[in-house]
Amino acid sequence: MRANMATLRKWIYGFLFFCGALLIANVAFPPPLEKAYNTSTLIVDKNGQWLNAYTVENGRWRIKAELDGIDENFIAQLIAIEDKRFYRHSGVDPIAVVRAIRSWKHHGRAVSGASTLTMQLVRKLEPRPRTLRSKAIETIRAVQIEMRLSKREILELYLTHTPYGANIEGIVAASRIYFDKTPNQLTHAQIAQLISLPQAPEARRPDRHPENAEKTRNKILAKLHKTGFITSLQLREAKEEKISTRKYTLPNDAWLTGRKLKNIATPLYPKITSSLDTRIQTMLARLGRDYTQSDQFNVAAIIIDNETMKVRGHLGSAGRNKPGGWIDMTSRPRSPGSTLKPFIYAFAFDDGLSAPGSFVLDAPTRFGSYQPENFNRRYYGQVRIFEALGHSLNVPAVIALDKVGTDRFESALNLTGAKVSKPNSVNSDAGLALALGGAGMTVEDIAILYAALANGGQARPLVWLENETPHSSYKLMSEESARKITTILRQAPTPNGRVPHWLTQNSHAIAYKTGTSYGFRDAWAAGYTDKWTIIVWVGRPDGAPRVGKTGRQAAAPLLFDIFANLPGVGSDQHYQKIQSAPRGLKVFGGTAINQPEILFPPNGAEIAVSEFGKAGRGLSFAARSPTADPLQWYVDGKPISRQETSRKTIWYPKGNGFYKVSVVAKNGSATHSFIRVIAFDRNNSYEN
Structure with a gap:
């Protein structure tokens, strides 16, 4: 015992x-389950419609399968054909194993397979030679997987990794590429074809071996009919369905947006639901392509829903075949031109320095070493703020920024999430050039700022994901100042051929501003309504100039075309007369330069000449006048006359020495330069 x-x-x-x-x-x-979750990143729009997808290793399409998105008939028929006791075994089907051994003994070779769906998944995750030892390992691995995952999870992984020929893995990619359908839209014939394909993926590819594909498909259909999944009528109709030899391409829309978002994906959540709207995105891409057909330049644009700050349309480039077509120009800093002027005036309104009806002097004005000029080099004297902004005058904007303060203005813009890229070497005086585009900003940065105008002065970051939590806002300006700026921009002169919104019904009341960078390198148009904010950039990514192409000519027409194709017109807006400024704000400021400025020769210059007198080439004087009146030049008090033919003032020095060069304006103001003239010989030596 x-x-x-x-x-x-x-x-x-x-x-x-x-x-x-x-x-x-x-x-x-x-088991190596980490490999099981390595799937293609999928970018979809806010409604779940495909925009873009990215391959995994070796360029394979492997898109995660979800049972909720697959036809229930396909699931039931797959299990009936491949593993009918799938829901009753634990990774290994003993009955199938016994049957396979008996058939092997009887026929001397493998006739009936014993691999379950779980074992087939193991074989895909850990490929091995087809030996008894490999079979034993697959059996153990299958049990391990069954211990860790539910049947639903195993089935989804199987349908994600199943090979369907070429570089196609998984039911989702196969349905899209072979039939241009989702897995819940398949016909009986297509279901049978996708069940038969994994058994010999390359030999049964419909695009290369349509006869084999049809033959094996019909065998599966016969089995499904025998087991009662389809009727005799459905069997006949399915067999009559032709095998398609075409392969469809997966969607490749908003590819630069996808490149921006794809790194957000994780192995467990490879599908990214962007904030884009496919209808708006398609429209934007079409307009961008059409707009750039006839010239070698590129465009970038972004469309924002003001209420949510969600990006509904994003165009980083008009196409890969355009200059710099692979670059997302919405995220590259460029000179914003005059697009920041509305915010400078809004700050002045907030500070109580001015009002839309305040007068400001538009005249040549110097700020330390910096002297801005108007774009057309014409000046209009005393103008009101709304006129200066509506016609984008440069000098009044710099006057306003000088009063607001460059450091404060730049810091406020940065606090919104928009980044002002400015060289560290810029001093406080040169920083005034920020008013005219003397810094770098992106399309996305400008979108944040203009959406703040539409949202009553509240700035928020852009939202790229549909389910993203809203961000907190930053008060860039008061609601009253935002309203005043909006009124001015809504009444700005419209592009040629465009009717002002207050003269039409059911049209977008667009408040907009254009901008042109130095040298015509960047053309901008930034606009907004109560519903939408749109920013458009036009130019060449390499910075090459496009002479004569201003924001008003090159970017504003596209801005208005985009608005014309958007919903959400809103209520009609009427023309509003802007009131005069209150008594204390009648005059904003500005001090004109009342004396001429010598451009050449500069004060203190030492000038070498090869020959004196009329035999030499002479020195051509140049100066800037405070008025449009001609200037009179003097050298040591003696007048120098203009030449009759060239209308230039040229002086021929008679010898070495020091000279006083003077220029006198019509109002009697004068400026002087004290220079030294020396002889220059052929041997590169100076004569004193």
């Missing part, structure tokens, strides 16, 4: 030891 008890204890201990060893091995050598 004692001997029997001792033997029993040994068996129990041995069994427990064996089970413990199995558990330890199971933990120490887990």
